[in-house]
Amino acid sequence: ELVRAMDDFFKENESLRGVKVLVTAAGTVEPIDPVRYIGNRSSGKMGYAIAAEAVSRGADVVLVSGPSALIPPEGLKEFIPVESAREMMDAVLREAEDSRIVIKAAAVADYHAKEVADQKIKKNDKELTLVLEKNPDILFELGKRKKEGQVLVGFAAETQNLIENAKAKVEKKNLDYIVANDVTKPQAGFNSETNLIKLIRRDGSIEEFPLLSKRELAGIILDRVIEEKKIQKI
Amino acid sequence: ELVRAMDDFFKENESLRGVKVLVTAAGTVEPIDPVRYIGNRSSGKMGYAIAAEAVSRGADVVLVSGPSALIPPEGLKEFIPVESAREMMDAVLREAEDSRIVIKAAAVADYHAKEVADQKIKKNDKELTLVLEKNPDILFELGKRKKEGQVLVGFAAETQNLIENAKAKVEKKNLDYIVANDVTKPQAGFNSETNLIKLIRRDGSIEEFPLLSKRELAGIILDRVIEEKKIQKI
Numbered sequence: 001e002l003v004r005a006m007d008d009f010f011k012e013n014e015s016l017r018g019v020k021v022l023v024t025a026a027g028t029v030e031p032i033d034p035v036r037y038i039g040n041r042s043s044g045k046m047g048y049a050i051a052a053e054a055v056s057r058g059a060d061v062v063l064v065s066g067p068s069a070l071i072p073p074e075g076l077k078e079f080i081p082v083e084s085a086r087e088m089m090d091a092v093l094r095e096a097e098d099s100r101i102v103i104k105a106a107a108v109a110d111y112h113a114k115e116v117a118d119q120k121i122k123k124n125d126k127e128l129t130l131v132l133e134k135n136p137d138i139l140f141e142l143g144k145r146k147k148e149g150q151v152l153v154g155f156a157a158e159t160q161n162l163i164e165n166a167k168a169k170v171e172k173k174n175l176d177y178i179v180a181n182d183v184t185k186p187q188a189g190f191n192s193e194t195n196l197i198k199l200i201r202r203d204g205s206i207e208e209f210p211l212l213s214k215r216e217l218a219g220i221i222l223d224r225v226i227e228e229k230k231i232q233k234i
Numbered sequence: 235e236l237v238r239a240m241d242d243f244f245k246e247n248e249s250l251r252g253v254k255v256l257v258t259a260a261g262t263v264e265p266i267d268p269v270r271y272i273g274n275r276s277s278g279k280m281g282y283a284i285a286a287e288a289v290s291r292g293a294d295v296v297l298v299s300g301p302s303a304l305i306p307p308e309g310l311k312e313f314i315p316v317e318s319a320r321e322m323m324d325a326v327l328r329e330a331e332d333s334r335i336v337i338k339a340a341a342v343a344d345y346h347a348k349e350v351a352d353q354k355i356k357k358n359d360k361e362l363t364l365v366l367e368k369n370p371d372i373l374f375e376l377g378k379r380k381k382e383g384q385v386l387v388g389f390a391a392e393t394q395n396l397i398e399n400a401k402a403k404v405e406k407k408n409l410d411y412i413v414a415n416d417v418t419k420p421q422a423g424f425n426s427e428t429n430l431i432k433l434i435r436r437d438g439s440i441e442e443f444p445l446l447s448k449r450e451l452a453g454i455i456l457d458r459v460i461e462e463k464k465i466q467k468i
Contacts, residue, residue: 034418035341035391039273069303107269111362128345128366157269184268
């Protein structure tokens with residue numbers, strides 16, 4: 001009886017055994033000077049939950065994370081802390097090479113300061129103009145380089161036109177799935193323990209979920225990814 | 235013997251009994267849009283250490299804190315979480331009214347975005363210009379309103395001309411002490427458990443300390459504040 005229970009336990013938890021899963025999490029930080037930066041409100045909770053869930057299913061998980069107050073889940077193959085979008089891109093493109101599943105939950109800054117001051121900027125002027133320059137689009141680069149059999153999942157944190165913006169992203173970035181969440185909804189999105197998401201597939205179909213914990217949603221996202229025949233063939 | 239040990243214990247820990255101490259900590263967050271913000275690298279560790287040390291000495295401690303991953307110390311009279319510099323100023327000027335000691339360890343953003351977008355800014359342009367407007371100078375306002383018998387302590391996180399910048403601040407902002415630290419030094423400043431500080435008094439004298447834990451430095455700063463005859467008269 002015990003043997004059988006353990007067998008079931010391991011079967012359930014081995015659905016990603018030997019599969020390399022790359023997860024990105026938290027927000028990037030773009031320095032303005034040694035003290036100040038442009039950040040965003042991603043806590044990392046969704047990405048860390050996905051990484052933890054993938055570990056519990058036996059995957060070889062690499063987690064690339066921007067600065068976060070969270071403790072990385074145990075059992076990772078590798079934890080790669082990064083700061084800026086450009087640092088994140090370097091790590092992600094390198095690790096994506098041999099990953100079967102890539103889940104990009106990080107909130108990457110779209111812009112960085114064109115000039116980063118070496119010294120703390122002294123506040124003498126009433127107004128200050130900051131010129132920002134576009135960051136590389138990591139998800140777009142991943143989509144361009146996507147290998148046969150690789151599953152690419154993106155996230156879209158939107159405050160308006162959620163579905164349209166998310167569908168456009170699936171196309172443009174060559175994704176298999178996009179997880180869309182409206183960060184203006186209470187108990188959804190940034191720093192919340194729960195999330196309210198829609199899962200949009202490449203074929204345009206939309207699955208809606210009720211308010212669930214980020215860990216439960218992590219399980220659902222991985223279930224859907226595993227259902228893809230690409231992964232079943234492993 | 236036990237009674238005497240307890241007596242000593244309480245004596246040591248009651249040096250601020252009944253004294254209202256206002257401490258500010260962590261960095262402020264200035265929104266650019268619902269997702270992005272300008273932040274700074276203060277973790278809040280120095281301010282939280284001062285608040286904890288003041289509580290352990292019997293003070294009525296009000297801690298006004300920007301977003302931080304830290305758990306507020308137990309035994310505070312009040313914990314007031316804020317986000318922007320303007321929110322921090324409102325709370326601080328209100329609470330400073332009847333505080334005997336005000337220690338401003340927070341790293342307040344000098345500028346906020348002139349226009350905050352209601353919706354997430356879509357990244358279409360190669361460059362983006364952000365116009366920033368100066369924030370109110372909370373420490374200057376505190377110095378202007380300083381009451382007879384109130385001790386005001388500021389912090390100066392500098393990356394160059396540490397002493398000159400700090401001395402100018404003492405004068406301009408009507409401070410009793412300024413705690414200056416060079417955040418470019420390893421193991422000093424932001425997010426470190428230790429700090430390397432110089433304590434500059436109103437009379438221009440400078441005390442230098444070796445690398446110490448932030449909690450030890452909190453004790454030293456409070457010792458110096460208590461030595462002021464203003465507080466001894468309480």
